[in-house]
Amino acid sequence: MNGQVQLKNQLNQMIQNDKFPRFVLLIGEKGSGKKTLAKELASELSKDVIIADDVRMSTLKVLIDQSYSLMSEVVYIIPDIDDMSLSAKNSLLKVLEEPPNKAYWILTICDSENTLPTIMSRASRFYMQPYSLQELKDYLGNRDEKVLQVATNPGEIDSLCMLNFDDFDSYVDLVIDNIAIVSGANAFKIGDRLSLKKDSVGYDLGLFWKAFQLKCMLKKEYDAILITSRYLAELGIRGINKVSLFDMWVLDIRKAWMYGDISS
Amino acid sequence: MEISVLKQQIRNKEVKGFYIFVGEEWAVQKMYIERMAQCRNLPITHISSIKDVYSKLVNKGFINKVGCYVVRDDEAILKEDRLQQRLDSNLLGDNILILILTQFDRRIKLYKLFEDKYIHFDKMPLETLKKYVKQQINLSDSSAEKLIRICEQDYGRILLEIDKIHSFGNYFTSQNYKDNINVDEDHIFRYLIETGTIYVPPTDAIFELVDAILKRNVKLTYELLQDCYDIGEANLVILSNLYMAFKQLLQVQNCDNQDIMETTGLTYPQVMAAKERLGHYRNHELIGAMDMIRKVEKGIKTGEVEDSLSVEYILANIF
Numbered sequence: 001m002n003g004q005v006q007l008k009n010q011l012n013q014m015i016q017n018d019k020f021p022r023f024v025l026l027i028g029e030k031g032s033g034k035k036t037l038a039k040e041l042a043s044e045l046s047k048d049v050i051i052a053d054d055v056r057m058s059t060l061k062v063l064i065d066q067s068y069s070l071m072s073e074v075v076y077i078i079p080d081i082d083d084m085s086l087s088a089k090n091s092l093l094k095v096l097e098e099p100p101n102k103a104y105w106i107l108t109i110c111d112s113e114n115t116l117p118t119i120m121s122r123a124s125r126f127y128m129q130p131y132s133l134q135e136l137k138d139y140l141g142n143r144d145e146k147v148l149q150v151a152t153n154p155g156e157i158d159s160l161c162m163l164n165f166d167d168f169d170s171y172v173d174l175v176i177d178n179i180a181i182v183s184g185a186n187a188f189k190i191g192d193r194l195s196l197k198k199d200s201v202g203y204d205l206g207l208f209w210k211a212f213q214l215k216c217m218l219k220k221e222y223d224a225i226l227i228t229s230r231y232l233a234e235l236g237i238r239g240i241n242k243v244s245l246f247d248m249w250v251l252d253i254r255k256a257w258m259y260g261d262i263s264s
Numbered sequence: 265m266e267i268s269v270l271k272q273q274i275r276n277k278e279v280k281g282f283y284i285f286v287g288e289e290w291a292v293q294k295m296y297i298e299r300m301a302q303c304r305n306l307p308i309t310h311i312s313s314i315k316d317v318y319s320k321l322v323n324k325g326f327i328n329k330v331g332c333y334v335v336r337d338d339e340a341i342l343k344e345d346r347l348q349q350r351l352d353s354n355l356l357g358d359n360i361l362i363l364i365l366t367q368f369d370r371r372i373k374l375y376k377l378f379e380d381k382y383i384h385f386d387k388m389p390l391e392t393l394k395k396y397v398k399q400q401i402n403l404s405d406s407s408a409e410k411l412i413r414i415c416e417q418d419y420g421r422i423l424l425e426i427d428k429i430h431s432f433g434n435y436f437t438s439q440n441y442k443d444n445i446n447v448d449e450d451h452i453f454r455y456l457i458e459t460g461t462i463y464v465p466p467t468d469a470i471f472e473l474v475d476a477i478l479k480r481n482v483k484l485t486y487e488l489l490q491d492c493y494d495i496g497e498a499n500l501v502i503l504s505n506l507y508m509a510f511k512q513l514l515q516v517q518n519c520d521n522q523d524i525m526e527t528t529g530l531t532y533p534q535v536m537a538a539k540e541r542l543g544h545y546r547n548h549e550l551i552g553a554m555d556m557i558r559k560v561e562k563g564i565k566t567g568e569v570e571d572s573l574s575v576e577y578i579l580a581n582i583f
């Protein structure tokens with residue numbers, strides 16, 4: 001795994017000293033390598049691994065019950081608990097309060113706001129570190145270097161490499177050039193090329209906004225960066241309606257660029 | 265088993281002894297039961313429980329009455345574990361046993377044992393129903409479609425409503441309707457809807473609610489909101505529809521171009537619906553409403569806003 005050198009060293013040291021916590025929470029943005037790191041840790045621990053790909057209550061209940069009757073040690077990896085329901089999160093409290101002595105739990109989360117304060121306070125929390133440019137280049141390998149203009153972690157590199165970056169880049173430029181010019185009736189159509197609904201095909205909204213911010217930085221459009229940051233923060237909320245989020249972003253950007261008003 | 269197979273059996277007079285009918289289309293099931301009984305010249309007996317059927321079959325008296333036994337939604341059937349054994353022992357003889365289950369559940373033991381005996385009576389498609397309706401009553405196409413929609417494609421209910429129309433038709437004719445209006449079936453149908461004699465379920469309650477809100481019809485809004493709650497519509501669904509309606513109205517209201525559909529990307533019905541709602545909100549009010557709905561929706565998902573109060577909160581701020 002590229003990067004996360006300091007964090008990996010810290011965790012490996014804990015494993016060697018036999019002081020690895022039973023309940024670990026890895027916190028980092030989408031694509032920062034949380035699941036990869038979790039798998040590496042499980043491999044370092046040399047235990048059997050169970051990765052729960054769905055975070056439903058029914059699955060979690062089975063795993064929790066199982067963990068109390070294990071004969072040999074197991075590492076449970078539960079990725080993306082941002083999407084977990086409240087009842088499922090509450091069921092994790094049992095594991096926190098009375099940890100089974102043959103199980104390690106490694107959970108990953110993008111936004112710490114998406115979990116219970118009790119879980120946050122009792123789990124051992126580790127934050128993913130930012131990647132250096134060299135680390136990103138090493139991960140990128142022979143692929144198109146242009147993606148590094150936008151990508152800040154390996155997951156984003158993978159996502160951007162999967163699409164036609166030039167098209168994506170042109171699209172962001174088109175939005176910046178026209179969002180304040182087109183009529184109000186036309187403005188919402190900007191979102192047609194984004195994936196705003198569950199099954200729709202298009203560019204990822206988070207990536208689009210990041211690219212938008214980077215280009216606005218070059219053009220010194222700081223109001224737009226500030227407005228977009230507000231909306232990016234909401235993107236991590238479980239079940240958030242991306243259509244209405246995007247619509248409001250369009251209206252706020254237009255308000256800022258047409259009238260100089262950046263209030264929300 | 266498909267219905268077509270059963271039809272074939274009836275046509276060839278090869279009706280078997282045991283069937284399981286599934287679905288709510290009771291009127292259609294009844295038709296088939298009558299034809300099956302007719303096929304073997306058997307009287308139809310409706311019995312409440314499978315246990316009573318067994319006792320009739322087991323206790324043979326002087327007069328051994330053979331019949332077509334129909335048992336509907338008996339919970340004992342679901343727990344029955346000797347039905348297979350009883351059928352194998354030829355308990356039925358020349359009788360026909362038809363079990364009717366309104367709800368279909370493929371997990372139950374009965375389905376696993378008798379899957380090939382299951383016949384699904386799903387709601388008939390619109391065109392088929394329209395054909396049957398027009399055979400029974402002289403309604404125009406649009407009235408027939410409306411009747412089918414009101415009755416939620418339930419053939420049994422359609423027959424009941426047709427009966428009402430016929431009865432009222434006879435009444436109007438016999439009373440020499442005072443205004444001497446030509447009382448055809450379409451007229452009677454409309455009259456029965458207006459007077460509430462034919463009940464119209466609030467299936468389009470959300471659409472009408474959104475329409476009332478966008479036309480600032482406060483009284484109607486709260487009546488329709490109650491209708492929505494009565495039929496169990498979720499607040500998030502109401503908010504989602506309301507948001508889209510406000511957004512479409514904003515787009516149409518701000519479209520200078522003649523070709524609204526091309527400019528906004530909206531469909532023709534969406535544009536027409538928005539045009540009918542023009543003039544009640546200014547742009548900043550529409551944007552404010554959209555923003556408020558978005559924040560309330562987010563609040564519901566993060567637990568900061570009580571779901572049950574969300575729509576009323578929006579309405580209080582809009583109006």
